[in-house]
Amino acid sequence: MSLLELDVSASPLARRNPVAKLAAALVISVTLLLSIDAVSAGVSLVATLLLLPICRIPARALWLRTWPIALGAVIAGAATVLYGRPDGQIYFEFGLLRISDGSISLALAIVLRVLAIAVPSIVLFMTTDPTDLADALAQILRLPARFVLGALAGLRLVGLLIEDWRELSLSRRARGVADTGRLRRFVGQSFALFVLAIRRGTKLATAMEARGFGADVERTWARPSRLHPADLGLVLIAAGVAAASVGAAVAAGTWNFILGLS
Structure with a gap:
């Protein structure tokens, strides 16, 4: 199993509807975007970290997904200093x-604001199956099925692109064309991967059209997507975290409503 793979079956979040997870992430993110202060972001981040044991998500798996954002936040913080x-x-x-x-x-x-927005979003969506997300977007939010299924198919091909890149590297190295010129090698290999992606996308589009994915008829779904009371509970928890962060910032006198800035 890859370091980035995670068995989410034991996590309570894996059983929640993706639309509820999306709503919870938006509640926290929009609230934190209303102010630039360390107190509201810090309270939200601490609350999220305290809830991690309940979510049963390994800290290592979370860190492997979070460290690029954390590094970017530190760089942005250093530039601001x-x-x-x-x-x-x-x-x-x-x-x-x-x-x-x-x-x-x-x-x-x-720094705290970036992490407070990123961590709960990563926690929620790392426990979401792409197919479940597509089902929820099409059935609950009523997004166009053609768009949703096309995006799902493209997302499913990301792993194949990674494998194609690895195979291209090995094949070019075996032919002796990848020994010198790192930049030239990267450009040439990127173009080859681009060509492979276009060819695979064309074949996939033809296959999907042949199976009726582009038909203008009412679509049926193999797996119904429904909201449950526990999904509402997840959104209420997110709202509670957002309210606590705002309340702490207002009480500390650090709340800085950005829309009111001149």
């Missing part, structure tokens, strides 16, 4: 570089 708007006491100044109380607090808020 150095180039953010100065406010309060200035600790270091050289040319355009200026570290102050304001830039440090803003950088902390940005």
